[in-house]
Amino acid sequence: MSEVRTRIAPSPTGAPHIGTAYIALHNLAFAKNKGGKFILRIEDTDQVRSTKASEEQILDSLKWMGLEWDEGPDVGGEFGPYRQSERLDLYKESAFELVEKGKAYPCFCNKERLDALRAEQMANKQNPGYDGFCRDIKPEEAKERMAKGEAYVIRLLVNKEGETKFFDAVRNQDISFNNAEVDDQVLLKTDGFPTYHLANVVDDHAMKITHVLRGEEWISSTPKHVMLYEAFGWKAPEFMHLPLLRNTDKSKISKRKNPTSLTWFMANGYCKASLQNFLALMGYSMSGDREIFSLTELIKEYDPSRISTSAPIFDFTKLDRFNSQYIMEFSQDEFADYQAEADRCLIEYIKALLPHVLQRIKSRSDLDYWTGFLFERELAYESNSFRIKKLNQEQAQKLLKALAKEMGRSRPVKADDYKEVIAKVASDLELPAASAFMLSRISLMKRKDSLPLAEVMEFLGADICTKRLKEAGAFIKGNWPQSK
RNA sequence: GGCCCCUUCGUCUAGUGGUUAGGACAUCAGGUUUUCAUCCUGACAACAGGAGUUCGAUUCUCCUAGGGGUCACCA
Numbered sequence: 001m002s003e004v005r006t007r008i009a010p011s012p013t014g015a016p017h018i019g020t021a022y023i024a025l026h027n028l029a030f031a032k033n034k035g036g037k038f039i040l041r042i043e044d045t046d047q048v049r050s051t052k053a054s055e056e057q058i059l060d061s062l063k064w065m066g067l068e069w070d071e072g073p074d075v076g077g078e079f080g081p082y083r084q085s086e087r088l089d090l091y092k093e094s095a096f097e098l099v100e101k102g103k104a105y106p107c108f109c110n111k112e113r114l115d116a117l118r119a120e121q122m123a124n125k126q127n128p129g130y131d132g133f134c135r136d137i138k139p140e141e142a143k144e145r146m147a148k149g150e151a152y153v154i155r156l157l158v159n160k161e162g163e164t165k166f167f168d169a170v171r172n173q174d175i176s177f178n179n180a181e182v183d184d185q186v187l188l189k190t191d192g193f194p195t196y197h198l199a200n201v202v203d204d205h206a207m208k209i210t211h212v213l214r215g216e217e218w219i220s221s222t223p224k225h226v227m228l229y230e231a232f233g234w235k236a237p238e239f240m241h242l243p244l245l246r247n248t249d250k251s252k253i254s255k256r257k258n259p260t261s262l263t264w265f266m267a268n269g270y271c272k273a274s275l276q277n278f279l280a281l282m283g284y285s286m287s288g289d290r291e292i293f294s295l296t297e298l299i300k301e302y303d304p305s306r307i308s309t310s311a312p313i314f315d316f317t318k319l320d321r322f323n324s325q326y327i328m329e330f331s332q333d334e335f336a337d338y339q340a341e342a343d344r345c346l347i348e349y350i351k352a353l354l355p356h357v358l359q360r361i362k363s364r365s366d367l368d369y370w371t372g373f374l375f376e377r378e379l380a381y382e383s384n385s386f387r388i389k390k391l392n393q394e395q396a397q398k399l400l401k402a403l404a405k406e407m408g409r410s411r412p413v414k415a416d417d418y419k420e421v422i423a424k425v426a427s428d429l430e431l432p433a434a435s436a437f438m439l440s441r442i443s444l445m446k447r448k449d450s451l452p453l454a455e456v457m458e459f460l461g462a463d464i465c466t467k468r469l470k471e472a473g474a475f476i477k478g479n480w481p482q483s484k
Numbered sequence: 485g486g487c488c489c490c491u492u493c494g495u496c497u498a499g500u501g502g503u504u505a506g507g508a509c510a511u512c513a514g515g516u517u518u519u520c521a522u523c524c525u526g527a528c529a530a531c532a533g534g535a536g537u538u539c540g541a542u543u544c545u546c547c548u549a550g551g552g553g554u555c556a557c558c559a
Contacts, residue, residue, distance in 0.1 A: 010559090046559065048558090125485070128555065128556095153557055168489095178487080190557060195558085215553095216490090219488060219489060220554040221555090246552080250551060251551095251553095281508090284497095289507040291497090308497075309491095310552095311490070311552065312497085313495060315509070318509040321509055324522095
């Protein structure tokens, strides 16, 4: 029996996600339980969205979580490099290998044609998908066009007959898909970078990954992966699709509705043991009635047949309770370490706002006063805070609604963008800009005495700003301050 | 909408044909504590619905309903 090897393959396109830690935990526990290896691979094949800063944060926060890997971009290993942007030749070769084998083909369709195609399919109530326009181009002609420098992608040539099935070890059953429903997926993009599907399969094979534990959001693209393994003539790993973490409204967990960034959890004083423990309770249970256990115990007893199939709601109330349980047990030294670590994480987390915070702090106890709003999942608004000059209830509600809408439409990024959005909305509604700014301030930070608005908005990001503007709108509906 | 996945207390879950359906968080009610918190005791509270298989279904099968995921040159 060959060595068990699992991996976590985060994409460095944003803040480190709680879901990544959850999937990593399972991969680590599974591999370590079998005496195998856990690998970290960076999937930075999206040139536009990937950033080095994000990669660093992901590595740092997973380490902080105590989820350490045996092989990865920072520690190396015999199957490196572990960053996909450093393996481009391999993907390109692999893609052309499939073209040679007649399992894939170059496609020269441009974005306009694809957009038009999709629009037409939607209009005719058909399922959107590639129509195979470039399938029949002769290989010689294709080569010529590529040689001349015409932009192309490589698509998987899907045999639309029959079905593709794979075994899912969590559900303990086969899942099958009609091949007619599988699209001729792009494998190699115009920029020469692979798509997830290609890179993932090529790397999992090259890195000898034996078991793929990933979120169930991937189930529907697994047939593509299976087809790729078959096209290459490789043995596919065993698939285990874990249930997705969810928001309270049962949708897939998202920063739009919940804090999801590991850095937020770290800065907010959640300790790693409680986070590990709580995450291990999501979609998983230990035998007996045990709920409090360590990562070591989890690894020792990890049993994939105890993974459940239904997707859990991420329950902050229970997490908070777990965290307090762990804190209660701290010795003085442990608490000192915890406190120092939490402070370090907090300062790192708020570094963009730190200068503004420091200007306002008189003593240590002031820190929370100025930064607390960053960690409240739902701001506890006070009615009187909404007593704003030249603004009545109706105007405030219109303003908040328009603000939230404009925020979603124009997706501001920088502080100045946010200022513009607020100024624009105020002028559109012919309301005083100052009132609009104050209303935004209260909606986002709860108080009139608070950090610089635009900088805070940039820090929070459009999603969270929109969330809070909506929440403020809901609040003032029934809690508008009484006139004196 | 097509396809796929899922369905036990409000929430996280145990349970693999016969249980008073168990535990945890939350909630509520008591108790200990000079306050608060902790801690203790108790209460509330679930097998989505309908067929079938079976002597017997929470457990197996099918259907319905509901929820979710996915349909990109993002992962």
